[in-house]
Amino acid sequence: MAEMTAVVGIGQTNYQAKRLDVSQAGLLRDAAEKALADAGCTWADIDAVIIGKAPDLFEGVMMPELFLNDAIGGAYKPMLRVHTAGSVGGSTGIVAASMVQSGIHDRVLCVAYEKQSESNATWALSIAMPFSLATVAGAGGYFAPLVRGYIRRSGAPEDTGIRVAVKDRQNALRNPLAHLHLEDISFEMVANSPMLWDPIRYLETCPSSDGACAMVMEKESLASQRSGKVAWVHATEMRSEPTMFSGRDQVMPQATLDNAAALYKKAGITKPREELDCAEIYVPFSWFEPMWMEGMLITEPGEGWKMTYEGATALDGDFPVNMSGGVLSSNPIGASGLIRFAEAARQVRGLAEDHQVDGAKKALGHAYGGGSQYFSTWIVGSEKPA
Amino acid sequence: MRDVAVVGFTQSPSVRREPNRNEVEILIPVIDALREQTGLVSQDFDFVCSGSSDYLAGQSFAFVSGLDAVGAWPPVCESHVEMDGAWALYEAWVKIQMGYADTALVYGFGKPSMGDLPLTMALQLDPYSVMPLWPDAISIAGLQARLCLEGGIITEREMAGAAVRDRGHAKGNPNAQIAGDYTVDGILAEPFLVNPLRKSDCAPISDGASAIVLAAGDRARSLSERPAWIRGIEHICEPQDLGVRDLGRSRSTEIAGEKAGVSAGQVDIAELSAPFTHQEILVEKALGLTEATQVNPSGGALAGNPMMAVGLSRIGECAARIWQGDADRAVAHATSGPCLQQNLVCVLEGE
Numbered sequence: 033m034a035e036m037t038a039v040v041g042i043g044q045t046n047y048q049a050k051r052l053d054v055s056q057a058g059l060l061r062d063a064a065e066k067a068l069a070d071a072g073c074t075w076a077d078i079d080a081v082i083i084g085k086a087p088d089l090f091e092g093v094m095m096p097e098l099f100l101n102d103a104i105g106g107a108y109k110p111m112l113r114v115h116t117a118g119s120v121g122g123s124t125g126i127v128a129a130s131m132v133q134s135g136i137h138d139r140v141l142c143v144a145y146e147k148q149s150e151s152n153a154t155w156a157l158s159i160a161m162p163f164s165l166a167t168v169a170g171a172g173g174y175f176a177p178l179v180r181g182y183i184r185r186s187g188a189p190e191d192t193g194i195r196v197a198v199k200d201r202q203n204a205l206r207n208p209l210a211h212l213h214l215e216d217i218s219f220e221m222v223a224n225s226p227m228l229w230d231p232i233r234y235l236e237t238c239p240s241s242d243g244a245c246a247m248v249m250e251k252e253s254l255a256s257q258r259s260g261k262v263a264w265v266h267a268t269e270m271r272s273e274p275t276m277f278s279g280r281d282q283v284m285p286q287a288t289l290d291n292a293a294a295l296y297k298k299a300g301i302t303k304p305r306e307e308l309d310c311a312e313i314y315v316p317f318s319w320f321e322p323m324w325m326e327g328m329l330i331t332e333p334g335e336g337w338k339m340t341y342e343g344a345t346a347l348d349g350d351f352p353v354n355m356s357g358g359v360l361s362s363n364p365i366g367a368s369g370l371i372r373f374a375e376a377a378r379q380v381r382g383l384a385e386d387h388q389v390d391g392a393k394k395a396l397g398h399a400y401g402g403g404s405q406y407f408s409t410w411i412v413g414s415e416k417p418a
Numbered sequence: 419m420r421d422v423a424v425v426g427f428t429q430s431p432s433v434r435r436e437p438n439r440n441e442v443e444i445l446i447p448v449i450d451a452l453r454e455q456t457g458l459v460s461q462d463f464d465f466v467c468s469g470s471s472d473y474l475a476g477q478s479f480a481f482v483s484g485l486d487a488v489g490a491w492p493p494v495c496e497s498h499v500e501m502d503g504a505w506a507l508y509e510a511w512v513k514i515q516m517g518y519a520d521t522a523l524v525y526g527f528g529k530p531s532m533g534d535l536p537l538t539m540a541l542q543l544d545p546y547s548v549m550p551l552w553p554d555a556i557s558i559a560g561l562q563a564r565l566c567l568e569g570g571i572i573t574e575r576e577m578a579g580a581a582v583r584d585r586g587h588a589k590g591n592p593n594a595q596i597a598g599d600y601t602v603d604g605i606l607a608e609p610f611l612v613n614p615l616r617k618s619d620c621a622p623i624s625d626g627a628s629a630i631v632l633a634a635g636d637r638a639r640s641l642s643e644r645p646a647w648i649r650g651i652e653h654i655c656e657p658q659d660l661g662v663r664d665l666g667r668s669r670s671t672e673i674a675g676e677k678a679g680v681s682a683g684q685v686d687i688a689e690l691s692a693p694f695t696h697q698e699i700l701v702e703k704a705l706g707l708t709e710a711t712q713v714n715p716s717g718g719a720l721a722g723n724p725m726m727a728v729g730l731s732r733i734g735e736c737a738a739r740i741w742q743g744d745a746d747r748a749v750a751h752a753t754s755g756p757c758l759q760q761n762l763v764c765v766l767e768g769e
Contacts, residue, residue, distance in 0.1 A: 034516040055546060081655075087478035088500065093549070094473035094541035095500055098755040102657035108673060111655040111760065112509065115472075115500040117479050123497055127509060134516035135419075150545075156478050161440075272466075272496040274485040287493035402482050406496075 034133040036416060038255035038262040039377040041071025041248035047211040047362035050149035051242040056096060057103035060143050063244035064104040067141065071248040072260075075105030078248070079137040084114040084124025084144035085366030086401075089156035091147055104143055104246075118314070118401025119270070120144065121245070121369025122408030125397070126268045128249055129410070133265070138251050144371075145244035146364035153240060153365070169229075172237060172317065176229035178404060179319040181283040183231065186322070188337035190231065193318035194222045195340050197236045197360060200315070203347055204357025206386035211241045211362040236318035236360075243364035245371045252416075263377035263412040266394070267298035270408040282404055288327035291407040296329070299411045300418055304396070305330050308411070310352040310379055310389040311396035312372040316359045321345060325353070328398065328409075347387065355379065355387040369399025373410055380414040422514050423638035423645030424766065426456040426631030427734030432595040432624035432722030435531040441475055445487040445527045445627045452523070452629045456641055460489045463631075464519030466496040467510045469503035469526040470726045473541060476532050484527065495519070502526055502691075503628065503730030504752035504762050508651055510632055520634045526727035527627035535623045535725070542755060544658065555756065556620060560612040562665045562757045563696040567614055571666045574614065577695040578605035581618045581720055584698075588717025595622045595722045621693035626724025628731040646737035646748075646766045650678030653762035658755060665757050668697075671704035674763040675749075683767075685711040686745035689732035691719040691752050700758060701751055711749075715739065729753065733764050740768040 043066025045051070051059055060083075068074065081104055083097040093099070097113040116123040121144040128142035154170060182188065201217040204210035214221070214235075225235040255262045271291035273280070292304075301307045313328070315321045322336030330351065331339055339345050345353035354360070356375045359368050376397035378384040384392075394413045400406060428451040430444055453459060466488055470481045481498045490496065495518075499505050503526020510522035530538070539555035566572040579602055588597035600618065608616040631641070638645040654670035654677075656663050663669065675681075688711050692698035698720065702713060714720070716735040719728050729752020736748035745768070752762040 034518070088472050089478050091545070092541070093545045094538065095471065095754070096545075097500075098542055098655070098759055099544045099658045101655050102659065102662075106655055107657045108654055108670065110653050112505060113500045114497065115481070116496075116498050117482060127497065127512075130509075130512050130516050130518070134512045136512060136515060159477050161477055270495055270497065271493040272485060272490055273493040274490050275482060277491070285493075286491075290493050402479065405482075405485075 035135050036252035037129050037132040037249055037265045039247055039412065040250045040255055040258060040262045041067040041073065042374045042377060043067030043070060043246040044209050044374065045243045046209045047241045047243035047364060049241060051147065056091060056147050057100050059147055059242065059244045060100055060145055061103045063246040064141060064143050067246035067248050073248060077139055078105055078141045080110040080131055080140045081106035082112050082114060082124055082128040082140060082142040084120045084370065085146055086118065086120055087156055090151055090153055090365065092151040104141065116401060117406050118365060119369050119399040119406040119408045120401065121367050121371065122373055122399030123270060125247065125370050125373040125410060126270060126408055129265050129268055132249050132251050138254060140249055141246060143244055143246040144367040146366040147242045148240045149242050172229040172232055174403060175317055176232050178283050179231055179317065182319060182323050185283065186334040186337055188322060192322055192337040192340050193231065193236050194219055196318035196321040197222045199346055200354050200358045200360040203355055203387055204361035207356050210357040211239050232317050238316040238359045238363035241362050241364040243362065243367055245367045245374050247374055261381040263380045264416050266411040266413050266417040267295050268410045269295035269298065273405050275403040275405055284327055285404050287405060288407050291409060292329040295409050295411060305351055308394050308396050309392040310355060311398065312356060312375040313353055313398045314359055314369060314372055314400050315354060316363065318360065321353060324398065352389050355384060355389060369408060372399055373397035377412050380412050420515055420634050421647055422511055422632055422634050423647045424630055424733060424737035425633045425638050425642040425645050426452050427737055428452040428455060429593055429628035429731050429734065430626045431593045432626045432724050434595065434623060436529060436625040441480065441527050441529045442483045442487050444529065444625060445484060445525065448627045448629050449487050449525060452631060456631050458631065460494065463521055463523040464495065465510055465513045465522040466494050467506040467522065467524050468498050469501050469506040470528060471500060473538055474528045474530050474532060474725055502726050502752050502754055504733060505653065507630060507730060507733060508653060508762065511648060511651055514632060514634050520637050522632045524632065524730065525627065525629035526730040528725035528727055529625045530623050530725045531625050556612045556615060558756045559694045560615045563614050563694065565665050566696050569666050572696050572699050574606060575602055576699055577619055578602040580695040580698045581605055584714045584717045584720040587715050588721035591716045591721065593722060594717045595624050597717060597721055615694065619695040621719045621723035624722050624724040626727055628727040628734055630730060630734050642741060644741050644743065644768050646740035646768060648764060649767050650765040652677040655760040658759055660757060668700045668704040668758045668761060671701050671761040671763065674761050675705045678763045678765045680705050680749050680763060680765055683747050685749050686747050687712045687715050687736060687739055688749040689716060689718060689735045690714055691729045691732045693719050693723055695720065697758050705749060729762065736766050740766055
């Protein structure tokens with residue numbers, strides 16, 4: 033029943049710690065203008081605008097989409113603001129796609145961003161609420177025990193995370209937009225970086241970035257007429273579960289397993305490792321690469337670390353992961369999910385420049401958030417879905 | 419387009435302060451009541467969508483714990499907008515249109531009593547040039563009201579009349595926060611709160627939550643004897659800057675109302691969520707409502723104003739009157755942002 037939908041334009045800012053040269057509005061407009069240029073569209077061609085970002089306290093503006101809408105051509109158009117924790121960038125892409133898939137709009141613009149330099153994320157995440165236990169752990173402190181749990185279950189070698197970090201940071205050297213370009217990255221450099229939240233070392237964590245990512249999506253009858261390459265949306269899926277309850281498996285949440293199964297079913301995929309050519313996965317801490325290889329049913333339980341170890345997830349491996357350098361190399365939180373979705377689309381359009389996977393035809397974009405409880409994913413392809 | 423109807427609606431009472439319950443504790447009985455009303459359980463909802471604001475809770479990711487009220491196990495297909503629940507309903511309606519879902523649970527909740535709401539709302543304004551001046555929400559609305567009065571668009575008596583009407587209607591609404599027999603002269607005798615606004619021109623500050631069930635086609639018919647079908651739902655956002663738009667009319671409401679087909683038939687009732695009397699009149703004008711329409715039979719936002727739920731509740735109030743046969747065609751309105759910046763219009767009909 034859903035209309036076929038394609039990504040026809042992608043725009044990204046460069047990612048860096050502080051974009052002091054632009055306001056929030058300027059940051060979004062930069063990404064949006066690039067997406068429009070890529071799509072060969074003008075502001076007038078856009079029917080609706082979808083804006084995504086993580087918590088408002090990250091910039092200190094309540095519902096900032098209200099003041100930003102005008103800067104990205106949203107005046108007197110429908111505008112929605114998505115917020116689903118760390119997965120929000122992915123959810124923003126999914127909501128935008130659904131506006132076209134439902135037949136309601138012909139062409140929409142979505143923009144996800146974070147300008148973390150305008151506030152303080154650690155403050156924003158550390159507000160003590162009455163009668164609530166404050167974990168005061170930050171994201172790394174929250175996820176470290178989950179990584180420990182994964183290592184214990186899988187028997188993964190302790191240096192798996194280091195290998196992920198080296199690989200993603202090497203990939204980032206091929207991506208001029210990436211926040212971190214560590215020219216002399218090596219196993220020893222990561223291994224010798226300070227231990228922040230055992231077993232997560234400093235160089236196994238993501239940076240704090242400013243940046244925005246934008247996409248233009250279009251209905252089939254318009255996208256089919258284009259001479260340039262587009263990325264067809266084959267399937268989108270999302271799942272959520274509560275943060276805490278007795279018996280919840282936080283290491284391998286049911287929501288990720290359900291999400292993956294539903295996504296592949298919709299996309300007509302039975303053997304994801306063989307049928308997908310590459311994946312951009314939300315890996316804010318290195319160990320989440322092997323964890324989500326299992327969580328996305330790409331390999332068997334307990335086997336995810338082997339993919340890293342065997343080099344399968346390297347750019348020249350049989351299942352490249354995080355070709356752009358991933359969240360480990362750029363992390364404007366609210367945009368990070370949409371950047372993953374955008375990288376998957378760039379790959380199947382064959383426009384990923386120096387981090388292109390040769391001949392990529394189907395790619396997975398993935399985001400997660402909260403306490404490993406929100407998942408949004410999509411599969412895009414160079415050909416229309418069957 | 420698929421036929422989609424509102425088949426369930428519950429809400430908490432609007433109260434000035436919920437000192438003993440957090441947002442989720444306010445929400446839990448609302449969703450429990452909705453399950454009872456519809457006979458549905460969490461697994462019956464193909465899609466769940468909510469609206470709330472972190473800045474009201476004073477906490478990042480405040481909406482995450484809303485999943486505890488849903489009982490999101492097994493895991494649910496779920497999304498969230500940092501907007502009034504009316505826009506969450508729009509997203510759910512879109513998901514049903516694309517065939518992703520046949521039923522959806524939508525909820526909105528807010529607890530503005532955690533802070534100083536008029537000042538908190540200043541944080542919605544341009545953070546570089548306007549917000550540092552800390553213009554509170556009532557003062558911003560006061561500028562608009564002054565413009566409307568000076569421009570001969572609205573009179574003070576009309577403003578007071580809106581409050582009298584709404585709070586009179588609210589006497590029949592057990593969930594209302596402000597209800598009673600007010601008079602125009604009595605209100606005009608009130609001192610100014612922020613000139614030209616008097617206290618009675620302002621919606622109350624309310625803690626509260628509401629929830630709705632949407633269903634498509636035959637599913638809706640099986641859940642309701644008289645579903646309230648959504649015949650049109652549109653929303654439009656204006657630029658925020660007060661200097662670049664006409665504050666003497668609500669252009670975005672006009673556009674949304676036209677696209678939603680408000681004028682295609684008689685409007686029996688309208689539920690408006692404008693938080694100030696002059697804004698309610700601007701919305702009435704923008705929708706082209708006439709004497710034939712009963713405005714705010716529940717009392718509207720001026721009788722109870724739970725931020726992030728108040729717009730969703732307007733849709734629910736319309737639907738409930740259609741279920742009961744009190745109305746055949748109704749228009750619900752939701753707003754967001756300073757001076758009616760963003761507006762949603764939903765047209766509902768019985769069969």
